[in-house]
Amino acid sequence: MMQPPDSPPSSEQQLMLRASALAGLTLGELADWAGVAVPQDFRREKGWTGQLIERWLGAEAGSRPEQDFPELGIELKTVPIDALGKPLETTYVCFAPLTGIAGQRWEQSNVRHKLARVLWLPVEGSRDIPPGQRRVGAPVLWSPNTDELLLLQQDWEELMDMISLGQVEQITARVGQVLQLRPKAANGKALTQAIGSHGQPIQTRPRGFYLRKNFTQNILLQHLYLSENPLA
DNA sequence: CCTTGATCATTT
DNA sequence: AAATGATCAAGG
Numbered sequence: 001m002m003q004p005p006d007s008p009p010s011s012e013q014q015l016m017l018r019a020s021a022l023a024g025l026t027l028g029e030l031a032d033w034a035g036v037a038v039p040q041d042f043r044r045e046k047g048w049t050g051q052l053i054e055r056w057l058g059a060e061a062g063s064r065p066e067q068d069f070p071e072l073g074i075e076l077k078t079v080p081i082d083a084l085g086k087p088l089e090t091t092y093v094c095f096a097p098l099t100g101i102a103g104q105r106w107e108q109s110n111v112r113h114k115l116a117r118v119l120w121l122p123v124e125g126s127r128d129i130p131p132g133q134r135r136v137g138a139p140v141l142w143s144p145n146t147d148e149l150l151l152l153q154q155d156w157e158e159l160m161d162m163i164s165l166g167q168v169e170q171i172t173a174r175v176g177q178v179l180q181l182r183p184k185a186a187n188g189k190a191l192t193q194a195i196g197s198h199g200q201p202i203q204t205r206p207r208g209f210y211l212r213k214n215f216t217q218n219i220l221l222q223h224l225y226l227s228e229n230p231l232a
Numbered sequence: 233c234c235t236t237g238a239t240c241a242t243t244t
Numbered sequence: 245a246a247a248t249g250a251t252c253a254a255g256g
Contacts, residue, residue, distance in 0.1 A: 046252055047237030054237080064256090065235055080239080090247090092238060125239090173248050180248090187251060190233075205250090206234080213247090 004034050005058040012072050012141070018057050019121060019139035027123065028132030030056055038132040049123055050078045053136070057119075065094070067114070074141075075118045079216055080125025081137065087217050088125045090210040096181055098194035098207065101164050106153045109160075111179070111209050115152065117143050122220060140223045148178075148215075155179035159209075166197040168204055178215040184208030 002021065009015035022030065027049060031038045034055055039045045059068040059076055068076040080088040094110045106112055122137035144152060155176035162171050173180045183205045196202035 042239055042252090044252060045237095046239040047254085049239095050237040051254090068236095078238085089239065092236090095235065183249060183251090184235090185251080186233095186253085188249090192233075208235095 001033050004055045008058045008060060008069060008071065010071075012074065015057060015069060015072060015074065015119065016139060016141060019119060022053070022056055022121070022136045023138045025136055026132060027052060027134045027136070030136070031132065041127075041131065048131075049080075049134075050076075053078050053121055053123075065110075069119075073117055075114050075116075076121065077118055078121045078123050079220075081122045081220075082126050083124075085122070085137075085217075085220065087213040087220075090180065090182075090213055091216050092184070093179075093209040093211060095184060096159070096163065096207040096209055098163055098168060098192060098204065099201075101160060104160060106156055109156060111152065111156055115144055117141070120216075120219060140220055140227075142219050142223070148219075151178045151215075156209075164195065166195045166199060168194045168207070169197075169202075171207075173210075176212075178212050180210050180212060181207050182210055 005018065009018060028038055030052055034052065036052060036055075039048055042048055054068065054076065057068075057076060067074060077091055079091060082088055094114050097104070097110075118141075120140040120142060122140075124134040124137075155178055159171065159176060159179065159181050162168065162175070171181050173182050175181065185206045188205065190206055191203040192206045194202050194204045
C-alpha cells in the first residue's frame with residue numbers, strides 16, 4: 001500500500017512520477033490509504049476528488065489564488081471522463097474580474113497564467129460507477145500551443161470586452177469558442193459589483209471562466225498521438 | 233465575500 | 245443527450 005507524500009514535489013519529474021503512480025488505481029484505494037472516507041456520491045462534496053488527488057501529489061491545501069505547484073509553475077486539474085475518455089464536465093479556470101478591468105491585457109490575465117502549464121489527471125466520472133470504484137487515468141502535462149493560445153485569447157478578449165462595456169448580464173455560456181463565462185458562487189444570492197449598461201455600478205452574480213469539454217478533450221487526445229509515452 | 237476544489241439539476 | 249445555469253464545502 002502506498003502513502004501520500006508529506007511534501008510538495010521538488011521537480012516536474014518527481015511530480016510526474018507521483019502522478020503516474022496513481023494511474024490505474026481507484027479513488028477507493030487512494031482514499032483508504034490516505035485515511036479518508038469515500039462519499040456515496042458527490043452531491044454534497046463536489047470537490048472531493050480534486051482534493052484527494054491534491055493530497056496524493058503533495059499539493060498544498062487551501063484556496064490560494066495561485067497555481068497548485070507554484071515552485072514548478074504547474075496547475076493541477078482533475079477531469080471527469082466517461083467510458084470513451086470524453087470529459088463529462090467543463091473545467092473551471094478562475095474567477096472573472098468584473099470591475100477595474102480597463103486596460104487589462106491577455107498576456108497578464110489570470111486565465112493566461114493559470115493555463116500556462118497544467119497537469120491534467122483524468123478520472124472516471126460516470127455516475128453509474130460508485131465513487132470508490134472510479135479509476136484514475138494517466139497524467140497529461142500540457143501547455144497551450146499556438147492555436148490553442150489564439151483561441152483562448154480571442155474568447156478572453158471578447159468576454160472581457162463585453163464585461164467592460166457593461167454587458168455582463170447579456171453574456172451567456174454560449175459566448176466563446178473554447179472559453180465560456182458562467183455563474184460561480186455558493187448560490188444565487190451571492191452578489192458582487194460589476195459595470196452596468198450605462199457605466200454605472202450594478203450588483204450581479206460572480207462569474208467564472210470555464211473551458212469547454214471539447215477543448216479539454218482535444219488536449220487529452222493530442223497526447224494520445226503526440227506524446228512520447230502517453231500511457232506511461 | 234472571495235477563491236479553491238468541482239458536480240448537480242434543470243432546461244434545451 | 246448535451247449544455248447551461250445553479251449549487252456544495254472548506255479555507256481565508
